[in-house]
Amino acid sequence: MRSAREALTASRRAPLLSALGIVTIAFSLFAFGLFGLVAINIRKALDEVEERVEVRAFLSDSADIEAVAAAMKDIGDFPEVLRIDYVSKEKALERARKEMGEFADVFEAGVLPASIEVHLRPGMRSPSSVRSVADRMKTYSFIDDVRYGEEWVEKLYRLRNIATVAGIALGVAFAAVAIIIIGATIRMTVLARAKEISIMRLVGATDMFIRLPFLIDGLVKGVLGGLLALVFVWVANRVVNEYFMQTIFFDRQLIFLGVVGGAVMGVLGSLFSVGRHLRRI
Amino acid sequence: MIRLTDVAKEYPRSGVALAQISFEVKKGEFVYLTGPSGSGKTTILRLLYMDDKPSQGEVWINGVSSKNATGREISRLRRRLGIVFQDFRLLEDRSAEANVRFALEVTGAPKATIRAKVTRVLTQVGLASKATSFPRELSGGEQQRVAIARALINDPFVLIADEPTGNLDERATRSVFQLLRDINSSGTAVIMATHDLDLVRRSNYRTIELNHGRVVFDSSESPASERPIEEPWEVRETPPDSTEQI
Numbered sequence: 230m231r232s233a234r235e236a237l238t239a240s241r242r243a244p245l246l247s248a249l250g251i252v253t254i255a256f257s258l259f260a261f262g263l264f265g266l267v268a269i270n271i272r273k274a275l276d277e278v279e280e281r282v283e284v285r286a287f288l289s290d291s292a293d294i295e296a297v298a299a300a301m302k303d304i305g306d307f308p309e310v311l312r313i314d315y316v317s318k319e320k321a322l323e324r325a326r327k328e329m330g331e332f333a334d335v336f337e338a339g340v341l342p343a344s345i346e347v348h349l350r351p352g353m354r355s356p357s358s359v360r361s362v363a364d365r366m367k368t369y370s371f372i373d374d375v376r377y378g379e380e381w382v383e384k385l386y387r388l389r390n391i392a393t394v395a396g397i398a399l400g401v402a403f404a405a406v407a408i409i410i411i412g413a414t415i416r417m418t419v420l421a422r423a424k425e426i427s428i429m430r431l432v433g434a435t436d437m438f439i440r441l442p443f444l445i446d447g448l449v450k451g452v453l454g455g456l457l458a459l460v461f462v463w464v465a466n467r468v469v470n471e472y473f474m475q476t477i478f479f480d481r482q483l484i485f486l487g488v489v490g491g492a493v494m495g496v497l498g499s500l501f502s503v504g505r506h507l508r509r510i
Numbered sequence: 511m512i513r514l515t516d517v518a519k520e521y522p523r524s525g526v527a528l529a530q531i532s533f534e535v536k537k538g539e540f541v542y543l544t545g546p547s548g549s550g551k552t553t554i555l556r557l558l559y560m561d562d563k564p565s566q567g568e569v570w571i572n573g574v575s576s577k578n579a580t581g582r583e584i585s586r587l588r589r590r591l592g593i594v595f596q597d598f599r600l601l602e603d604r605s606a607e608a609n610v611r612f613a614l615e616v617t618g619a620p621k622a623t624i625r626a627k628v629t630r631v632l633t634q635v636g637l638a639s640k641a642t643s644f645p646r647e648l649s650g651g652e653q654q655r656v657a658i659a660r661a662l663i664n665d666p667f668v669l670i671a672d673e674p675t676g677n678l679d680e681r682a683t684r685s686v687f688q689l690l691r692d693i694n695s696s697g698t699a700v701i702m703a704t705h706d707l708d709l710v711r712r713s714n715y716r717t718i719e720l721n722h723g724r725v726v727f728d729s730s731e732s733p734a735s736e737r738p739i740e741e742p743w744e745v746r747e748t749p750p751d752s753t754e755q756i
């Protein structure tokens with residue numbers, strides 16, 4: 230309680246410094262948040278594209294209907310498989326005609342083979358699991374060919390991996406900047422209160438007691454900076470939505486995580502700087 | 511209660527500040543620590559409240575040893591000490607009362623007792639009527655008495671004062687000396703570093719004199735006649751030690 234009061238008193242005594250600290254933290258987290266927003270939107274786009282990942286097996290003309298039905302049941306029981314559909318020759322022709330529009334007459338009945346279409350479960354769409362499903366399907370004698378666009382699946386995954394790594398790298402860099410800034414503002418408060426601290430030492434206040442107000446200060450600054458950054462990111466998102474494209478915003482958990490992240494950065498920043506500077510007073 | 515055993519202190523840049531210091535201070539004793547500036551008075555006091563550790567030897571104070579004291583033990587020890595400086599070290603943005611209260615609050619003392627204690631010590635130092643004054647509204651002597659009140663707030667077993675009258679005029683000096691004597695007569699030990707030899711000579715209290723970091727005289731060990739009183743003190747006080755100019 231007293232520590233909280235001390236922390237607030239300190240902020241009231243140096244309002245400009247504290248405001249500056251919070252705003253710089255907000256800007257760091259804002260940059261972090263913008264990247265996060267881009268990342269979740271890329272991710273969402275990828276997820277949508279990914280839904281179309283499917284494995285298609287073309288059946289030979291001589292395929293026995295009952296054997297195909299049994300195989301479909303087997304394949305449908307693969308753990309990776311979400312849904313399996315049978316596409317008859319007629320349906321394939323109908324689809325092709327629809328897609329080709331004016332060139333529809335090129336196709337004649339019987340030209341296109343029947344096939345089965347397999348949709349995979351989310352999380353089971355990585356190149357390796359797609360390949361493994363395809364390989365198992367190839368073992369049926371009446372399946373002529375299996376296609377799943379290997380290259381395309383792999384590219385998609387590489388893109389996502391790059392996005393993840395870049396996100397983590399930038400996030401860590403921004404977090405480090407935020408921690409350093411908080412550390413610096415708290416160091417200024419420590420120095421401004423050097424006399425007070427030396428008297429506290431002299432009359433027998435414990436180190437933890439001396440440190441606590443600064444940790445609370447860092448915590449409060451981190452949370453406020455986080456909330457301010459959240460407002461900035463929200464406004465930026467609205468602007469993009471209004472003038473450029475449809476985007477999604479963070480869900481509740483991510484918002485909470487961001488504010489907690491700010492708090493953690495604030496506490497870390499003050500721990501680093503207070504630990505070092507209290508020793509010297 | 512307080513014992514220094516063969517204590518030496520060496521600073522990296524200025525060299526030997528103290529050598530072969532051994533003495534004891536008993537419960538309730540009054541001790542003057544004298545000697546020219548740079549002779550090591552402040553260094554001894556800092557070793558007593560464990561602001562620093564000796565390079566050699568051992569300082570024992572109230573059951574805490576300089577050899578193995580933890581941070582928590584040092585904090586607890588300091589709550590049983592009163593420390594006073596030449597420059598008062600009051601917080602300028604708080605009233606006399608708030609300065610005194612500060613020492614209790616930051617050690618987590620129970621709230622209920624704070625008010626009564628603050629009033630008691632301010633009365634003891636004769637400043638009850640100036641409780642709400644800020645340091646800048648008080649004379650030097652009054653500020654030092656606020657600092658003494660703050661030092662007394664935890665009922666210390668010893669009051670450590672480093673040239674408490676160094677910034678005061680003669681009248682204020684005399685009244686602070688008298689106050690410290692009163693405090694001592696109520697049972698608190700006092701260890702006071704001072705330059706003010708007139709007042710030291712006039713009293714019968716134990717005197718330990720330092721020169722170049724060594725004890726050159728301790729009135730508890732030698733009869734008063736052996737005191738090197740013939741030497742003119744002024745000569746040894748000025749010019750200050752060359753080491754101090756570093």
Ligand SMILES: Nc1ncnc2c1ncn2[C@@H]1O[C@H](COP(=O)(O)OP(=O)(O)O)[C@@H](O)[C@H]1O
Nearest residue numbers: 521524527546547548549550551552553753754
């Ligand atoms: N923190 C320090 N670092 C280096 N040298 C110091 C320090 N404190 C004191 N000294 C040196 O130790 C010697 C004794 O100083 P001090 O104890 O302050 O003397 P006094 O209080 O009697 O004037 C001096 O030579 C001084 O320069």
Ligand SMILES: [Mg+2]
Nearest residue numbers: 551552553672
């Ligand atoms: Mg001194």
